[in-house]
Amino acid sequence: MGPFTLFVSRAPWPYYARPRVGEGEQTFTREDVAAVRARQAELRVPHMFEWVHETAPTLRDAVDAEVIEVPLLVLDRAAWRPLEAPESMGLRLLDADDAALAAALGVEQVGFAAAGTAPGPQAITERDAAAREQDAARLDYLRERFRRGTSVTAVAENESGPVAVGTLRPVDAVAEIVGVATLPAVRRQGLGGAVTAFLVEHALDRGIETVFLSAADDDVARVYERLGFRRCGTACFVH
Numbered sequence: 001m002g003p004f005t006l007f008v009s010r011a012p013w014p015y016y017a018r019p020r021v022g023e024g025e026q027t028f029t030r031e032d033v034a035a036v037r038a039r040q041a042e043l044r045v046p047h048m049f050e051w052v053h054e055t056a057p058t059l060r061d062a063v064d065a066e067v068i069e070v071p072l073l074v075l076d077r078a079a080w081r082p083l084e085a086p087e088s089m090g091l092r093l094l095d096a097d098d099a100a101l102a103a104a105l106g107v108e109q110v111g112f113a114a115a116g117t118a119p120g121p122q123a124i125t126e127r128d129a130a131a132r133e134q135d136a137a138r139l140d141y142l143r144e145r146f147r148r149g150t151s152v153t154a155v156a157e158n159e160s161g162p163v164a165v166g167t168l169r170p171v172d173a174v175a176e177i178v179g180v181a182t183l184p185a186v187r188r189q190g191l192g193g194a195v196t197a198f199l200v201e202h203a204l205d206r207g208i209e210t211v212f213l214s215a216a217d218d219d220v221a222r223v224y225e226r227l228g229f230r231r232c233g234t235a236c237f238v239h
Helices: 030-043 101-113 124-132 136-148 191-205 218-227
Strands: 004-006 017-019 049-052 068-075 090-093 152-158 161-171 174-182 210-214 229-238
Touching: 004 030, 068 218, 090 191, 101 124, 101 136, 101 152, 101 161, 101 174, 124 161, 136 152, 152 191, 161 191, 174 191, 191 210, 191 218, 210 229, 218 229
Parallel strands: 017 049, 174 210
Antiparallel strands: 004 017, 049 229, 068 210, 068 229, 090 152, 152 161, 161 174
16 A cells, blocks of 8 residues: 555454565655555554654654654674573473463563563462453464464463463564563563573574564663663554
8 A cells, every 4th residue: 555565464463554665765644644544444454553763764753643662672693691580480482282371371461561670469360360361263373373383482480370471473584572571570580581582592593593572661672682682773653
């Protein structure tokens, strides 16, 4: 659609519009954005946009909505510093039929609802409540992604099950790490960093050359920078 590509999901998973790749630097207008919004409304899909500011610097001013801007980071392999979880925690990858998947998604939901790195009261009770509310179709879709190898989810867990989670999404030699979250009750124990490091090691062992992620804010970005990620741009979202 003009200077955009609009992705439309055939699965229970929302997608977005983004600037077209390979078109050179575009000048975006409010009319361009409005046309995509109209098509999203017609298709009854979310009015979502995602882009990197440095590759589409005129788009932010063309969007008549709140734009979330967060640090975009890429792994500097020369600076990579692995981090292990505390001895009381175990790290592992989930498989497609893992009974802990709903609880892992519960951790993600609770962690992102209480944004930031500060500890809080939300713990196992909130995780389990969120796990019970997970949509069965979404769970089935994620399990199929696990089978295809297009999603790899890791958890840090104790005797109560998952308390931190993160997901790797590989495509050829590139992978994005998404959904890193820790239950607020166990924050500031290095669990988010340990899960991230576990996923990075998994990616590197399988020949992934580029690992990137976006951080919710500067405080979260510093956690990743201590592992060896460096800032390379600004990720922008309209959700």
